[in-house]
Amino acid sequence: MKIVDGVQLHLIKNTILKTNHLTFRFSGVFSEKTVARRVLVAQMLATANADYPTIKAFREKLASLYGASLSTKVSTKGLVHIVDIDIIFIKDKYAFTAENLLEEVITFLESILFAPLVSVAQYQSKIFDTEKLNLIHYLETDKEDSFYSSELALRKLFYRNPTLQLSKYGDAELVTAENSFTAYQEFQKMLSEDQLDLFIAGEFDDYRMLQVVNKMPFEPRQVNLTYYYRQDYQNVTRELLDKRPVNQSILQLGFHHELRPQDDDYFALVVLNGLLGSFAHSLLFTEIREKEGLAYTIASHFDSFTGLFTIYAGLDKEQRNRLARLINKQLADVRSGKFSMALVGQTKEMLKTNHRLLTDNVKFLIEQAYNAMYLEGIPSTEEWLNGVDVVTKSQLMRVAASLKLQSLYFLEGNEA
Structure with missing residues (x-):
């Protein structure tokens, strides 16, 4: 339901779960200039506001709403940067009194959005500075995570768009450069210019929800967002070797793919990913980790929004070349049809089971x-299940052949 141009209300009925879920989503342009500011805004949204100006008061208000929980989440879809406010709370019928808890939660959300904790056109500095330091510490700690840092290194090799080389959180340097003024101004820009979506999932009166949300002072906006990013394949594999005093070496391979959910071979890509590296029965796991004992962990993953298909492994540094050869062999076998259709059938059943389980998840x-x-061409659950089911051997061979190695990153642990 459109509230104003660029602002939508989504009502999702759910009578099974005992909780209602509210998600307020900001969708804006993913860019190096604003990413750190938007993450700092996410931190502040979950901390305090003018009506509840301390962390203690903010949490006490949540407790008074029968122990409602509030969190914020940052994510990306292509060149779109998303900030969510998530609130989970019990349904009205489980409350001890006849109060309308859902409406109270929406009122609380309104105070978060329209009564921020500010002082002279900037966030209140004491709380902001604490949240900023917490975020910098988090990002610095993440840099010590070998898999996280190697994933970022692969992104820098693979993507030619500088923004996509970044984490969805930015980095410590970008966060350090921001202050309470720039972050607050970004919040005001998000509130007035971002695409806004309010999702209410659970049990409620549709008309009453529309009435309550229509009272919020949203201004219309025109938003142009780019969800799908594609770059041309370049016939040069970019490689980088790093060394660090860690016990486990990591190999990251980045392959170029062209498929989007609306494309004919998209479900073949889904099944191929499962066949290669998503499950305990997948080829990379059974042939390389279990039979050859070459990897501590090995898996594959793809991003349908940006055209990156990744195979990654944790290994001893001496095994790098042998491991790479065996990964290439598994891909070559699929490309030439040397794989079991019984294994494909097992993969399809696992994919469909996991997808059915997701349909009970409110966030899904x-x-x-x-x-x-x-997004154009997004399949329904029934279409998704059927799409996986009808994938053929020739499709899997064709999609495997279309994957082209674009980047290789190796983190060599010098204590391995």
Whole structure:
């Protein structure tokens, strides 16, 4: 339901769960200039506001709402940077009194959005500075995570768009450069210019929800967002070797793919990823980790929004070349049809089972509603299950052949 141009209300009925879920989503342009500011805004949104100006008061208000929980989350879809406010709370019928808890939660959300904790056009400095330091510490700690840092290194090798080389959180240097003024101004820009979506999932009166949300002072806006990013394949593999005093070496391979959810071979890519590296029965796991004992962990993953297909492994540094050869062999075998259709059938069943389980997850339902509104060709659950089911051997061979190695990153642990 459109509230004003660029602001949508999504009502998702759910009578099974005992909780209601509310998600307020900001969707804006993912850019190096604003990413750190937006993450700092996410920190502040979950901390305090003018009505509840201390962390203690803010948490006490949540406790008074029958122990409601509030968190914020940052994510990306292509060149879109998303900030979510998530609130989970019990349904009205489970409350001890006849109060309308859902409306109270929406009122609380309104105070978060329209009564921020500010002082002279900037966030209140004491709390902001604490949240900024917490975020910098988090990002510095993440840099010590070998898999996280190697993933970022692969992104820098693979993507030619500088923004996509960044983490969704930015980095410590970008955060350090921001202050309470720049972050607050970014919040005001988000509130007035971002695409806004309010999702309410659970049990409620549709008309009453529309009435309550329509009272919020949202201004219309025109938003142009780019969810799908594609870059041309370049016939040069970019490689980088790093050394660090860690016990486990890491190999990251970045392959170029062209497929989007609306494309004919998209479900073959889904099945191929499962066949190669998503499950305990997948080829990379059974042939390389179990039979050859070459990897502590090995898996594959793909991003349908940006055209990156990744194979990554943790290993001893002496095994790098042998491991790379065996990964290439598994891909070559699929490309030439040397794989079991029984294994494909097992992969399809695992994929379908996992997808069915997701349909009971409220956040998945929210993503479905969001994707269906803004993304072209997003399949329904029934279409997804059927799409996986009908993937053929020739499709798997064709999609495997279309994957082209674009980047290789190796983190060599010098204590391995």
